[in-house]
Amino acid sequence: MHDRRVAILTVSILLTRSAYAANPFLAAPDDKPVTAEFRGTEWGDNISQEEIPLTARLVTTRVAKMPWGAIFKIEFANLQSSAPEPRKIEPEYFVATDDRIVLLNEENIPAAINRISALDKPPQFEANEIYGITGGSFNHEDGLWKTTIRLKGDLCVYEASHPSGHFKKVVWKKGVGLVDHASGYGARADGYRLKRTTARRAS
Numbered sequence: 001m002h003d004r005r006v007a008i009l010t011v012s013i014l015l016t017r018s019a020y021a022a023n024p025f026l027a028a029p030d031d032k033p034v035t036a037e038f039r040g041t042e043w044g045d046n047i048s049q050e051e052i053p054l055t056a057r058l059v060t061t062r063v064a065k066m067p068w069g070a071i072f073k074i075e076f077a078n079l080q081s082s083a084p085e086p087r088k089i090e091p092e093y094f095v096a097t098d099d100r101i102v103l104l105n106e107e108n109i110p111a112a113i114n115r116i117s118a119l120d121k122p123p124q125f126e127a128n129e130i131y132g133i134t135g136g137s138f139n140h141e142d143g144l145w146k147t148t149i150r151l152k153g154d155l156c157v158y159e160a161s162h163p164s165g166h167f168k169k170v171v172w173k174k175g176v177g178l179v180d181h182a183s184g185y186g187a188r189a190d191g192y193r194l195k196r197t198t199a200r201r202a203s
Contacts, residue, residue, distance in 0.1 A: 006078050025132050025156050025172035026072060028062040035059050038076070038181070040194035046057065049085050054081040054192055056089070060177055063116035069097040071113055074178060077196070085140040087192060089183075094131065101132025101156075110185065132156045133170050155179075165189075 028034065036058045040046060041051040056079045064071040091102035102125045106112040114172035116123060127140045128147065133156060138149035147160040158170040165187045171180035176196070184191025 023069070023098060023101060023132070024134060024174045026094060026096040026177055028070070028072070031065075033059050033061040034177070037176075037197045038194040040182075041195055042081055042083060042087055042192035043184075043188055044083070044190040045131050046085055052081055052083060054079065054083075054087065056080070056194055056195065058178060058181075058194075058196070063093070064113050064116055066119065067121050068082070068120075069095060071095050071117060076181075082130060085134050095122070095125075096132075099134045100125065102131060103129045103131050105129050114159075131158050131170055167191075169193075 001022075009096070027179040035055045036096055038058050040054050041052045041198040042054040052107045052134040056076045057079055058071075059075045061073045062070050063073050071091070072092060072094050073091055079087045079089065081087065088183075093113070095102045095104055100122075104112055104116075105126075107115075128145070128151065130138060130140070133149050133151070135151070137151070138147070140147045145160055145162050145166075149156065149158050151157075156172040158172075159167070160169075161167045165184065167184050169180065169182040170178065173179045180194070182191070182193040
């Protein structure tokens with residue numbers, strides 16, 4: 001009877017640890033894609049108006065799972081606006097541990113996924129690749145680029161800016177994932193802002 005209680009307690013502890021291993025801002029129960037509708041605006045030198053409406057579908061897919069975290073592909077699809085040239089947003093891959101969301105910034109993404117998913121612990125990440133935290137705050141400077149990450153209620157807000165006008169903003173929400181994505185270049189030479197409206201499982 002004593003051994004059974006010990007076994008039950010051990011399983012309970014393991015389950016508790018497993019539950020807390022998932023990043024609260026970026027997680028998934030399985031590998032099925034989750035889609036979400038985003039709406040916002042875009043601007044640029046080739047757009048006659050100051051800003052025009054932009055819509056897109058975000059697809060978030062877990063592409064690898066490790067004992068210490070997971071790797072996700074985040075892709076904007078079906079971008080639509082009245083711009084003369086359709087906007088393209090390249091897919092991004094993120095490694096999520098229990099306390100970090102890190103951009104997988106490598107040329108050969110499939111090889112990087114294979115290498116990282118085979119590790120028994122998280123690799124060392126560069127500071128300029130950190131896009132999310134679960135506690136405290138984060139400040140980093142890389143040349144003229146300044147990056148801050150702040151926790152605001154159930155949101156994790158990443159903001160990077162350059163004196164030239166370049167910027168990037170990424171907002172994660174607990175239990176939801178990516179809810180706000182914006183990027184711009186120069187003095188409004190090109191850029192967009194997109195915010196989540198709805199989410200659903202991809203069929």
